[in-house]
Amino acid sequence: MYRHLLVPIDGTDLSTETISNAVELARTLGARITFFHAQPNHAAAFSGDAEIVRLTSPADYDYAYQGRARELLAKAESAARALGVPCDSSTTVSDSPYRAIIAAAQDAGCDLIYMASHGRRSSIGMMLGSQTLKVLVNAGMPVLVAATTNPPATSQAIGIIRDEHRSLAAVLHAWLHLLGTEQGPHDPPRDARMRAMIHYIKAFPLALHHPKEEEYLFRKLRERTSRCNAELDELERQHERDMQLVDELAAAVERHLAGETDVAAVKDAVSRYALFIWEHMGREEGVILPAAQRYLTPADWDEINAVFSENGDPRFGGDTDAEFKRLFSRIVNLASSPDTK
Template sequence: MFRHLLVPVDGSDASIEALGQAVEFAQSIGARITFCPLPAERTASCPEAEAERCTQPADGETTWELLARAEAAARAQGVPCSLAAPGVDAAPIGAAARAHGCDLICVAPRPLVPSSGISEYGTGTVAVDGGGIAVLTCAIDSRPAVAQAIRILLVGQRTLAAHLHGALRAARMARGPDLARQAEYQATCKATTLHEIAGRLSELQKSQHHSMTEALFARLRAHTSAVDAELDELERQHQRAIQMFDDLARLIARGDESAATGGMLEEGLRACAQFTWENMGRKEGVVLPAARRYLSDKDWNVLAEEFAAWSTDKSPRSPTL
């Protein structure tokens, strides 16, 4: 029986689904997990987030986000986990598994890259070389309505993440002594200010994305009570997040440009970011797998239609069943 899983994470939709499956599998067999960050073509930011260059996170920040979300997903399911040490993520997956004493590697299907040197195992995908360690490729839910609804939800998460990374960079640049870096920030971010970013973050906390989440939660509650405690906690966390972002907005609105205030702002933003990554990870590790299991095709069809409409409609709506 497998005792220690290596789970690479890169923030893609497939990786998020595979993470949820790996966490549930580890829970069912009493195994632990080590999460290993992978270089990703898609970072936490994305075109849908309307992110300028200033919102693109540095490599270290992307790794911090990915691992915080993965760790929260595992801990929410009671699965012991650890994070790959800096530098290990650059090693081949098999080598990373051996370095951490893992006996199974759980991966998402990866698209075939020409001349990659990795053997093809299916149409448009490649097999991962585990270097003698067993590899489990997680199956991806192919139902179109499920994929569409979850994709829209994840776009909403990436939008918030992109603005959080932008706010963190803006806070660093605003108080940094390097005038060249400040000039670069002003040139790349155009008219974006900390005040504008803070306002946007507060808006996103109360946006249609939260209405979509409420709709998903309501349908899940109608089908099962298995995750009621987790849904209650996530709703409590959402109210706490609104309060945290409102507190930051008030701090920014004071217009105090002292170094002490700048330090408080960056510290507060980092606390908000950590809180947000953990909230996202719990949704990805508990709620989305439960929704795939308990919701019917009819539920997913309705959710996909509602989410598609809400993503382009700014008028408030109430969740429907």
């Protein structure tokens, strides 16, 4: 039976579904996963859009062609850790994705490549489909291709909710990684990074994600059935408790930065908060999302998907999602990064 999966990922919406399916498969098999991302060699081009971006906006260039890979892999690892699946990740720069995928599988000692077929509905889809075919033909090892299509509103909304969960889990994992490593002489100040993490948690999971869940997902589920009311009540209480815990966590950080406590006290506080969050997200994904799939109507899912996709509620504002992504990327890229070849 297969013991080690290589799972190539990209930045498409379909990648979220691929990661979830791969993690479920690995969990069933008792296997581990190596997530892999192949970046195009934009830096080798001395003309075109990539060079313009590099010259005019170095920060955007670094994110688009380096930081984005670490961000994608951090969230993929969070999905695996949530289900107790051992994992690691790597990224490389290559203009031949299929060769990079095969080489990564061989280097990691994988015995199965799990990847998605993106279909042929567009020129991009045809290109990605051709890479999958080349892996199938040249891998020299088993390749499992999961057919994916444009997902319905139900799958899109659930994918976004899970992706937001993974973002928070990745931030907490990065924070624990930060606290478990020595401060290097050239590292950014740790106080700025920890305050950025507190700001992220307050500004997005607390102020954005939880309200969307309660106002749309939870409300719709209450309208369709009373069977989940007790669980929904508990989750809403946990949302309130979450705010209290984050305030306590922020206070613990400030006490440490003021020299009143050592780093172990902060690490203990972050660990307790992480356990609370992982249990909370597990209840939502293990109980509420399956119930929502059972009871909600297609019209319900259309509304939920629209809100989670575009932050459609005017309370959230149009720029919130972009800020969310920028801050998340900054945190995971400052605090930790997977191996790069």
